[in-house]
Amino acid sequence: MNIKEEIKEIMPEVINLRRTFHMHPELGFQEFETSQIISSYLENLGLEVKKNIAKTGVLGILKGKEEGKTVLIRADIDALPIEELNDVPYKSKNKGAMHACGHDGHTAILLGTAKVLTKYKDLLKGTVKFAFQPAEELPPGGAELMIKEGILENPNVDKVYALHLANHLPAGKIGIREGIFCAQADAFTIKVKGKGGHGSAPDKTVDPIIISTYIVQALQVIPSREIDPHTPFVLSVCKIQSGNAFNVIPEEAEIKGTVRSFDKMLAEKVAKRIEIISKNIAQAFRGEVELEYEFGYPPGKNDEKEAKFVRKIAEEVVGKENVEEDKPSMGGEDFSYFLEERPGVMFWLGSRNEEKGLIHPHHSSYFDFDESVMAIGIEMFVRIVLENLL
Ligand SMILES: [Zn+2]
Numbered sequence: 001m002n003i004k005e006e007i008k009e010i011m012p013e014v015i016n017l018r019r020t021f022h023m024h025p026e027l028g029f030q031e032f033e034t035s036q037i038i039s040s041y042l043e044n045l046g047l048e049v050k051k052n053i054a055k056t057g058v059l060g061i062l063k064g065k066e067e068g069k070t071v072l073i074r075a076d077i078d079a080l081p082i083e084e085l086n087d088v089p090y091k092s093k094n095k096g097a098m099h100a101c102g103h104d105g106h107t108a109i110l111l112g113t114a115k116v117l118t119k120y121k122d123l124l125k126g127t128v129k130f131a132f133q134p135a136e137e138l139p140p141g142g143a144e145l146m147i148k149e150g151i152l153e154n155p156n157v158d159k160v161y162a163l164h165l166a167n168h169l170p171a172g173k174i175g176i177r178e179g180i181f182c183a184q185a186d187a188f189t190i191k192v193k194g195k196g197g198h199g200s201a202p203d204k205t206v207d208p209i210i211i212s213t214y215i216v217q218a219l220q221v222i223p224s225r226e227i228d229p230h231t232p233f234v235l236s237v238c239k240i241q242s243g244n245a246f247n248v249i250p251e252e253a254e255i256k257g258t259v260r261s262f263d264k265m266l267a268e269k270v271a272k273r274i275e276i277i278s279k280n281i282a283q284a285f286r287g288e289v290e291l292e293y294e295f296g297y298p299p300g301k302n303d304e305k306e307a308k309f310v311r312k313i314a315e316e317v318v319g320k321e322n323v324e325e326d327k328p329s330m331g332g333e334d335f336s337y338f339l340e341e342r343p344g345v346m347f348w349l350g351s352r353n354e355e356k357g358l359i360h361p362h363h364s365s366y367f368d369f370d371e372s373v374m375a376i377g378i379e380m381f382v383r384i385v386l387e388n389l390l
């Protein structure tokens, strides 16, 4: 069994797949062409394939010769509503859509993994499920829906794994955390209602702009005075919109922002505090507010035992010196729904390459990653499965 050699052989095909996905990016729940390519590829490998799970999701099932545990590996397959500004031969052909988070790479890595593992089919004691998930970037996302549609059952899944390409880590490095690795990312909108009028006669109005400025300031009291200083927490107002003339006090204002935390219960408390603070401020100044609070994906939490297990494999694949603990991210990730249901791990696959100019962050119009690291991703997944099922 020479895994590295087998992966090397299929790398041109994996890169080709990644570029095909990159050229034809599709947004959440619209990944029709993408899932078509995925299903045909898996069918050609001889896998059992289930289509249209959570609209555009695909599940490939590889059964070993003997019964045993079931391991699920997940790749997200959706793109973002971003216009690509890279000048590369595989530039996006779909206007206004771009694989700017690396999900094209995740999909190609998982297809490559399926190809390699198919060769070891007769050695496997158990089952591998390859889950291609739609709409990671589009809350409420595709993960929860795929789980609701039963992909963790029949046969019952024992463990779940995923990776994310990471341009904050150099190519050749792997980041793994035990426990929390990413945040719950919530969104809120506060509509402030006043009474419009002439800018020269403010006494005849209820000014929603004044009310909004007080609300924005007061909300910062939540992180600074209401939350344990040792608890990672972010509350950012990122949009405030009102009015369109220098001499008109508008009727309404709108405040939008995000809350990031590592604790579901804390997020629920904060949602209530935002409501009380903004309502009372508005009332004090004779206005009204309406709050819409959307809870995002739950915080991502790796199982500690599984994280140790994956770390050991990572040390074999890239060397001990290249495995990092890495800080938890304040970003959200819907693989957290899988990790709420079953023990498992999501790890970061370093993909930054200064020499090749691959330095842009995820979700940038210039995002691109070092394709050679896909070989590391495949090796990680193949070894994780073999360690579980040999
Ligand atoms: Zn993303």
Ligand SMILES: [Zn+2]
Pocket (backbone or CB within 6 Å): 101, 102, 103, 136, 164
């Ligand atoms: Zn992503």
